Amino acid sequence: MKRDHSFDNYLQSSANNVILTNVAVGGRIACVLECQMRLPDCVAVLHQDQELRCILLRRFFNDWNSYLSNKSVAYFLRKYECSPGWREFNNHCYFLNQTMRTWNEAKVECQRHNAYLVEVESSDENTWVTSTYIKPPDQCPVSWYCSVWSGGMYSTTKQNHVWQNSEAIASYTNWDSDQPSGGGQNCINIWKGGKWDDAFCGAQFEFVCEKP
Numbered sequence: 413m414k415r416d417h418s419f420d421n422y423l424q425s426s427a428n429n430v431i432l433t434n435v436a437v438g439g440r441i442a443c444v445l446e447c448q449m450r451l452p453d454c455v456a457v458l459h460q461d462q463e464l465r466c467i468l469l470r471r472f473f474n475d476w477n478s479y480l481s482n483k484s485v486a487y488f489l490r491k492y493e494c495s496p497g498w499r500e501f502n503n504h505c506y507f508l509n510q511t512m513r514t515w516n517e518a519k520v521e522c523q524r525h526n527a528y529l530v531e532v533e534s535s536d537e538n539t540w541v542t543s544t545y546i547k548p549p550d551q552c553p554v555s556w557y558c559s560v561w562s563g564g565m566y567s568t569t570k571q572n573h574v575w576q577n578s579e580a581i582a583s584y585t586n587w588d589s590d591q592p593s594g595g596g597q598n599c600i601n602i603w604k605g606g607k608w609d610d611a612f613c614g615a616q617f618e619f620v621c622e623k624p
């Protein structure tokens with residue numbers, strides 16, 4: 413698949429994750445169906461009527477109106493879409509909040525959006541969250557700044573790490589070597605390569621909210 417530069421004017425120059433592929437298909441419905449067949453990677457499409465071009469998008473445009481100055485281009489969100497800015501994986505919607513917050517602040521912030529701190533219940537979900545939201549350690553001033561908070565926290569009553577929203581014990585885990593260290597580090601952050609660490613809950617990280 414090659415990038416179609418004829419659409420460059422409609423796309424953010426930095427939108428390296430936007431184009432999944434270009435497919436020449438007949439009409440808007442075929443374009444949307446093409447997107448549906450590529451779940452969960454495709455969340456929206458750009459379609460141009462005149463040339464019957466269809467671009468599958470990996471993420472939403474938050475300000476998509478600015479890309480539609482040419483009326484022959486149409487923008488469609490997928491059916492059952494997540495809100496703009498949120499991304500879907502396996503019928504859940506996710507959002508990366510890039511403000512640094514303590515675990516508790518992050519929890520409250522997710523709740524304000526009728527969501528909860530991400531609960532990673534499978535290797536697939538861990539891989540998706542990591543590839544979608546977690547920067548490599550060399551892109552942060554200090555490697556552990558490239559962490560995001562999850563909703564996991566150690567429960568003294570359950571003697572285990574528990575997901576805050578569902579209250580389920582974390583059955584799938586992906587601890588980094590020598591983790592969890594405990595010693596007052598009770599909240600689970602996810603970082604380099606999707607490995608988990610337990611950190612002091614008062615540390616400040618970006619965080620991922622999830623909706624059911």
Ligand SMILES: [Ca+2]
Nearest residue numbers: 593597610611
């Ligand atoms: Ca630790």
